[in-house]
Amino acid sequence: MSDEFEGVKPSRRGFLTGAAAAGAALGTAGMAKAEGERLITEVQDWATGLGDGVDVTPYGMPIEFEGDVVRRNVEWLTADTISSINFTPIHALDGTITPQGCAFERHHSGAIEMKKSDYRLMINGLVDTPLVFTYEDLERFPRMQKTFFLECAANTGMEWAGAQLNGAQFTHGMIHNMEYTGVSLRTLLEEAGLPDDISGKWLYVEGADASSNGRSIPLEKALDDCMIAFKANGEALRKEHGYPVRLVVPGWEGNLWVKWLRRMEIMDAPVESREETSKYTDTLADGTSRKWTWVMDAKSIVTSPSPQAPIKHGKGPLVITGLAWSGRGAITAVDVTIDGGKTWQQARLAEPGKDMALTRFYLDIDWDGQEMFLQSRAVDSTGYVQPTKGALREVRGLNSIYHNNCIQTWWVKADGEAENVEIS
Amino acid sequence: MSKFPKLAIATALVTLTATPIFAEKMGLGRPATTDEVAAWDLDVFPDGSNLPVGSGDVLVGEELFADYCAVCHGDFAEGVDNWPKLAGGADTLDHEDPLKTVGSYWPYLSTTFDYVRRSMPFGNAQTLSNDEVYAIVAYIIYSNDLVDEDFVLSNETFTGVELPNAGGFIVDDRAETEYPIFTDRCMADCKDSVEITMRAAVLDVTPEETKARAIQEMVEATNPRNAPAAPAPEVAAEPEAPADPVVEAAAAPMALDADLVAKGEKVFKKCKACHKVGDGAKHGTGPILNGVFGRATGTAEGFGFSKPMIAAGEGGMVWDAETLAGYLANPRKYLKGNKMSFAGLKKEKDLAAIIEYLKSVSQ
Numbered sequence: 154m155s156d157e158f159e160g161v162k163p164s165r166r167g168f169l170t171g172a173a174a175a176g177a178a179l180g181t182a183g184m185a186k187a188e189g190e191r192l193i194t195e196v197q198d199w200a201t202g203l204g205d206g207v208d209v210t211p212y213g214m215p216i217e218f219e220g221d222v223v224r225r226n227v228e229w230l231t232a233d234t235i236s237s238i239n240f241t242p243i244h245a246l247d248g249t250i251t252p253q254g255c256a257f258e259r260h261h262s263g264a265i266e267m268k269k270s271d272y273r274l275m276i277n278g279l280v281d282t283p284l285v286f287t288y289e290d291l292e293r294f295p296r297m298q299k300t301f302f303l304e305c306a307a308n309t310g311m312e313w314a315g316a317q318l319n320g321a322q323f324t325h326g327m328i329h330n331m332e333y334t335g336v337s338l339r340t341l342l343e344e345a346g347l348p349d350d351i352s353g354k355w356l357y358v359e360g361a362d363a364s365s366n367g368r369s370i371p372l373e374k375a376l377d378d379c380m381i382a383f384k385a386n387g388e389a390l391r392k393e394h395g396y397p398v399r400l401v402v403p404g405w406e407g408n409l410w411v412k413w414l415r416r417m418e419i420m421d422a423p424v425e426s427r428e429e430t431s432k433y434t435d436t437l438a439d440g441t442s443r444k445w446t447w448v449m450d451a452k453s454i455v456t457s458p459s460p461q462a463p464i465k466h467g468k469g470p471l472v473i474t475g476l477a478w479s480g481r482g483a484i485t486a487v488d489v490t491i492d493g494g495k496t497w498q499q500a501r502l503a504e505p506g507k508d509m510a511l512t513r514f515y516l517d518i519d520w521d522g523q524e525m526f527l528q529s530r531a532v533d534s535t536g537y538v539q540p541t542k543g544a545l546r547e548v549r550g551l552n553s554i555y556h557n558n559c560i561q562t563w564w565v566k567a568d569g570e571a572e573n574v575e576i577s
Numbered sequence: 578m579s580k581f582p583k584l585a586i587a588t589a590l591v592t593l594t595a596t597p598i599f600a601e602k603m604g605l606g607r608p609a610t611t612d613e614v615a616a617w618d619l620d621v622f623p624d625g626s627n628l629p630v631g632s633g634d635v636l637v638g639e640e641l642f643a644d645y646c647a648v649c650h651g652d653f654a655e656g657v658d659n660w661p662k663l664a665g666g667a668d669t670l671d672h673e674d675p676l677k678t679v680g681s682y683w684p685y686l687s688t689t690f691d692y693v694r695r696s697m698p699f700g701n702a703q704t705l706s707n708d709e710v711y712a713i714v715a716y717i718i719y720s721n722d723l724v725d726e727d728f729v730l731s732n733e734t735f736t737g738v739e740l741p742n743a744g745g746f747i748v749d750d751r752a753e754t755e756y757p758i759f760t761d762r763c764m765a766d767c768k769d770s771v772e773i774t775m776r777a778a779v780l781d782v783t784p785e786e787t788k789a790r791a792i793q794e795m796v797e798a799t800n801p802r803n804a805p806a807a808p809a810p811e812v813a814a815e816p817e818a819p820a821d822p823v824v825e826a827a828a829a830p831m832a833l834d835a836d837l838v839a840k841g842e843k844v845f846k847k848c849k850a851c852h853k854v855g856d857g858a859k860h861g862t863g864p865i866l867n868g869v870f871g872r873a874t875g876t877a878e879g880f881g882f883s884k885p886m887i888a889a890g891e892g893g894m895v896w897d898a899e900t901l902a903g904y905l906a907n908p909r910k911y912l913k914g915n916k917m918s919f920a921g922l923k924k925e926k927d928l929a930a931i932i933e934y935l936k937s938v939s940q
Contacts, residue, residue: 232659363702440671493771573777
């Protein structure tokens with residue numbers, strides 16, 4: 154260790170003398186002006202001086218030049234910002250993992266602050282023994298780790314009646330994708346003792362915040378693949394995502410992923426709570442409404458180019474990229490059209506699709522500089538093909554609000570700017 | 578079962594070998610006490626099971642609603658701004674932009690009770706007694722013309738109320754109505770022409786300041802529970818109201834009772850959610866109150882006043898000690914049809930204080 158440390162000093166001195174020598178050389182060699190970019194031909198400040206030390210940023214934030222890659226909200230959507238939603242800047246991200254700091258938030262009574270030491274999880278109802286766990290208890294159960302997307306049922310909901318919001322962040326940003334660490338619900342519920350017959354049983358889940366956001370989930374689903382999570386992307390959940398513990402309900406609408414989870418109750422029947430009757434139900438054209446529409450169907454979106462990410466380089470090589478996902482399985486293919494759906498070509502998946510997680514796709518084209526009607530279309534492992542807006546409306550009408558998984562159109566103009574449109 | 582494909586079958590097989598009864602327990606956690614379960618397990622079901630014993634009537638509910646709920650939901654549950662409307666909307670579900678309220682949409686009354694008891698008032702949840710919740714729910718269904726004004730809602734009458742849209746829901750049928758038809762993956766010659774049929778209408782999504790925090794403050798300030806427990810000892814001599822406030826307003830500066838102004842500032846907490854004062858104040862849900870004292874009613878520039886408020890100002894009504902006292906004691910009665918959703922100040926002392934305070938911001 155000490156050998157290594159001593160080795161650093163001479164090299165640092167060497168660097169400094171080297172830099173001074175270079176500066177001197179430039180000063181005297183002014184006679185022949187170098188041809189080319191000054192960024193290259195001239196020694197830049199960052200190549201002369203020093204950067205930050207390791208004690209400057211104990212927990213790093215994105216560099217200032219990325220300051221526009223932030224969550225945004227749409228003021229007119231809700232009455233206030235406490236019971237409201239904001240949007241992930243998907244237009245500016247790549248890959249599939251959403252950093253926690255810009256992953257969208259949806260609260261019904263605001264993001265509460267709760268210490269781990271104040272956290273309690275109760276399991277009651279049709280179990281052998283109603284139990285209470287502390288946070289420390291939860292960390293002692295066998296763990297699991299998996300990556301899932303979380304999509305709000307209302308994602309793209311503002312687009313039912315027509316093209317409204319100009320940006321992928323706003324039309325499709327109620328989504329994030331994180332690697333969760335936690336404990337399976339099966340493990341926890343078995344600790345309390347499951348009923349002999351689980352068929353037709355329900356699990357009611359609620360949070361510790363004022364909204365409680367109670368939801369009823371078929372026990373079968375809960376035991377199949379649901380988990381509680383205390384870590385996301387390797388670190389503790391953020392306050393706004395339910396610190397210290399949230400529920401993970403893979404492939405199903407985000408509202409079920411109860412934050413600040415405080416209680417789970419096994420029941421004979423659903424509670425029919427506010428969030429599963431008056432909200433998160435999908436009204437059809439004839440006025441009847443679908444309930445229990447939990448699963449999120451296959452969907453995709455071109456994140457760039459898009460209204461917030463226009464083409465600035467003119468014609469020539471262009472990377473078209475976006476995200477695809479399905480709550481019913483894995484993405485097996487994504488097709489992209491640049492002519493509004495006359496012809497489609499299959500995009501390249503960055504990695505094979507994973508069940509109920511985001512998949513990144515790319516299509517590399519030689520853009521001719523002409524306007525494009527850009528769309529993407531997801532296909533999942535059940536054979537389901539993402540429908541057009543028209544096809545969805547034919548079944549559901551215009552008042553459905555939730556579960557709008559239609560194909561989105563960006564009208565990319567010759568100048569590279571893009572706009573949210575609907576096309577025939 | 579079909580909803581949970583291969584994975585479910587796989588895990589089902591695993592559990593066959595380790596059936597729940599024999600599942601090995603870790604011995605973690607501790608048994609919940611009966612009181613703990615009772616404290617958190619508040620679920621109420623559509624059939625009325627698990628309802629607490631209690632009752633409340635429409636008239637009591639109306640008063641409570643005005644105090645706790647009307648600031649967001651409107652006096653008649655008709656909703657303020659973007660806040661949810663709780664009444665109306667009958668037979669609109671198959672219209673363009675249906676109005677979804679407790680009366681027009683919610684299937685079960687248990688949901689309303691459960692939600693009000695757990696989560697309302699916004700910013701002050703779980704402070705209402707069960708009787709108060711019964712009364713407020715009674716008023717909400719009365720506002721939807723579902724019961725008469727002498728109705729008493731209780732754990733016994735509860736299941737007698739059926740909401741109109743109880744039969745309006747079907748279980749998710751996408752597997753039958755959508756999945757079989759959403760399989761078309763045309764790759765070439767899919768259509769002849771492409772025309773733009775609609776362009777994004779909203780281009781400006783710049784966030785604006787919102788009222789949320791102010792509303793919460795307001796909810797706290799107007800909660801009768803938060804009122805001082807014991808009335809202050811009788812003040813020996815209340816400062817006399819100015820003999821002719823209009824004249825006095827015209828003369829500057831007005832004589833002010835600093836003590837009373839300070840008291841008035843405290844009372845003003847009840848108004849702050851909607852009304853701003855001071856430098857840089859802007860109109861909120863209510864108009865700015867800088868300079869209100871001595872001003873004709875309905876004339877603060879840039880605020881959308883109700884017609885009756887504007888008409889009163891045009892008819893010569895000016896905000897002075899007398900008009901403010903009358904209005905603030907009972908806003909709805911004093912000027913019918915005005916927009917202010919506020920139950921009114923019941924105490925003379927509060928009225929005097931707030932008027933003095935409003936004078937102070939009108940200097």
